[in-house]
Amino acid sequence: MDHFYEKTDSTNLQAKKLAEQGAMNGTTVWALEQTAGRGRLGKEWLSVAGKGLYASCIFRPAIDFAEYAKSTLVAGVAVARFLRKKLADAESDRELALKWPNDILVGGQKIAGILAEAAPPDGGRHTPYLVLGVGLNVLHQRSDFPLAIRPHATSLYLETGKSLELESLLVGLKESLLTSIGYFERGCFPQLLAEWRTMDYLYGKKMECVTIKGEVVTGVSLGPDDDGVLHIVDNNGRRHEILSGDLRLAAGGKGEGRIA
């Protein structure tokens, strides 16, 4: 079942409430506007009214809860597959890429982001659940993005010249997420990861990682390992596992400056 709001705080927050009340696998919340849209690491997700697709899907994957951590990469493949079709329909040859862990880029500019949140079983109150929140820039024109992010952001309108309808995009996006989560449940994470790696934006690039502990590491990305954890190698040849954190291309790295 889908829940629609003209305006809500955050579709992820609403989806988590529904999940705690027992909402079924596949239940989706979407909104035309979010007043408290959130990205990873507590960042704000700019949610211009009526311009973007702001949607959160509840899943209850029948797999070990520890595996849920891989779902951001799984969702990345789902969103990329969905967007590839839209770009192909418009005969766009701009490159689609995935920036670990949760960004989807077209031509090096961010078009979508994923916020995955999960909760373990809660003493019998609810079974484990996973909420996959996707923010997709759809109808944005350049001027809809604040100056600071304008050079780093894009939208389906800017990429295809088409004003696609939000509700039909939601249907296709949800279908793609359901398909990829289905593969994931059937043990196909290695295949999904292999597909993810073919779109790895950071691979071989010099970057700076601010880990959640606040440690700053500069090195070259080796991409995600078989569990989806990012590895980088620093100038001294030391390998670091990046569990999470904010990633930037280092000055002088291949590609242009900061990508928000």
Ligand code: BTN
């Ligand atoms: C990121 O790039 O950091 C992730 C952005 C995720 C934004 C989406 S919009 C729908 C859902 N509701 C939220 O509050 N966040 C996600």
